[in-house]
Amino acid sequence: MKFLHTADWHVGKVLRGRSRFDEHVKVLDELVGVALEEDVDAVIVAGDVFDGAVPTPPSQALVMRTLMALQEGGREVVVLAGNHDDPRLLDDVYRPVLRQLGIRVIGRFRRPDAGGLLSWTARTGEPVRLAAMPFLSQRYVVRALEALTGTPDQHNRDYAHRFARLAEALTEGFRADTVNLIAAHGTLPGGRLGGGEREAQTIFSYYFESAAFPPSAHYAALGHLHRRQRMPGPCPIWYSGSPIAVDFGEERNTPGALVVEASPGRPADVREVTLESARVLRTVTGTLGELEAMADGLGDAWLRVVVAEKPRAGLADDVREVLPNALTVDVDEAFRPTASRRRTAVTGADAPTPRELFRAYLDHKGHEDERVVALFDRLYDELDEREG
Template identity: 45%
Template sequence: MKILHTSDWHIGKVLKGRSRLDEQIAAIANVIDIARQEKPDLILVAGDLHDNAQPSPEATKVVTRALTALRATGADVVAIGGNHDNGAALDALRPWADAAGITLRGRVSDRVEDHVIAGTTRGGERWRCVALPFLSQRYAVRALEMFSLTEAQAQATYADHVSRLLSVFAQEPQAGVVNLIMGHMTVVGGLMGGGEREAHTILGYAVPTSVFPANTHYVALGHLHRAQVMFGPCPVRYSGSPIAIDFGEEENASSVTMVEVSADTTAKARVVPVPVAVPLRTIRGTVEQLAALEVGEAWLRVYVTEPTRAGLREQIQEMFPRALEIRVDPGDLSQKARAVRAGRSAPELFADYLEQRGSTDPHTQALFDRLYDEVSTVS
């Protein structure tokens, strides 16, 4: 069977106050075109359909129309909620999704059958997919209490909770069936794309690939925006986002993943690039150096490497009308400058900072000195 794996659409994402809805529509239209050309049997959308928990009506319209268009290709479509999605709101759309022939799961429920989706391809191949929406740390124990946890089990780590959920949902894989898992989570060793919500990618939220049963044919993940393969007991991949979400992702290759697999063969995956409508680009230099650059229609983040002065930002904005972020970064903090600062007091460092920023106001320095003295002498 043939599977199209995509995730992290983030429809409704606003970049530095600028709506990118037209670009997002173009990116998803390209995903739909890929689905029409590739003719997959199953399409897996691994979370973060929206960028926030209160999407605009326009963003919701884009998501529902996109899922409908993917279903119209003839493929089965299974989509789950991510950490940016409102899981309850997605579940409220389930009557619509069911009527449209789309499987939509926003939150983890107490019904195992809600998360074990089964189907048969047009060619007669049977498949089974465990669909696990994003599970926040604070709801992990509550979700697992539905399955009669002991007190010791309730005190386990987030990774243990995810592993236990998967063991409940993925138990007894059937012979002659393609066994799949789709989840929205961080796997240990995964490389962040640059625009993820860090609180949900670090510390207690990372799980090892060992949580996935070895007899799983393919694990389709969402959450990290960079397409990548994870080493594990079975094939595990992030599809990445079909559009760069923020400037930290400008070097990522936007794509979807196509997978071919059968009950008796190992999954073979290939990356299919998604054309970029409007690129994101970071440029750096003096005013003279920046003026010599050709930037096209890209959205820009500009670092100006010369001291700040009145009217500098306005000058750069006039030079680059598509600059969404302008930072004056003269590069003072060289290794030599850092060495000079070693061993100096906080008031001395603050005085240096004021001087570098073109301000030597004695009142500001005096206020800092007084506040620093107050906090440093608190017993």
């Protein structure tokens, strides 16, 4: 059988105040085109279809339209909840409706006999088993009492251990004569970050080990890290990466997806597919004159601009006059006044984020403890999710 592995769409993403909706329309249309051209038997969307827990109606309409287009022709489509998605929305709203159309949606972990282990027969005739493992928050996998009494290292081990137990339960139904697949959303140690992932949910306390996946699996389709990459393990394990560069930390990523061929008795064959519909993200540096000289060669790229001049009133406005696609404007560190070099934003630039302010405070106080930073990141993300 042949299937398409994709993840981390982040529909609804707003980058420095600019909507990416039109880009997402083009990118997801291109993704549907890949599924049709390759004539895949199935599509796995391994989490983070939305960028936030409360997606806008246009974002929901685009995702719904894309999933239905992917399913045309009788393809199996499987969608997991990621850490950006609201599992209740996927389970309680999307799941009952889309199941009538042949699209399987999994928002929360389920028992193997209650939708955690999916079974179907591919159009090519092979029986398929897929263990579905949506994102699992640490506060659910590690009980509250243990969180109050245990150490951080114990919590990390507990998360990885319990994830492995869940994987074991979900994959017990794998057989020698079936195509055995795993779809999961989370972080493996050693994975290279794309640059736009949520910090609090890519730290050590959310790691699980590749040993959780059994050798009987022909392929593990992962989401969460935005850089496309293969991970070491007892079976072929891949992150598909995001089909769109989500933030400037990902400007060197190659957006795309994976086309996978699998059959009983042999490891899967994986082929990378590049998607080119989204606008490029670029960081450019120079004086105002140098930036103006390079403007014609930048096309429609979204820009992060670093100005090699001393800060002054109106500098950001002058930059945006010659580079209208400049989303952020910063002054090169070498040109900042000494007292402000620790700041991440300067006159005319975007205000520092709460994370940046907290790190600057710790730096000012002389505190260097990554555990405190990680706890702040987790708290901030949980509040962000709650407020939608």
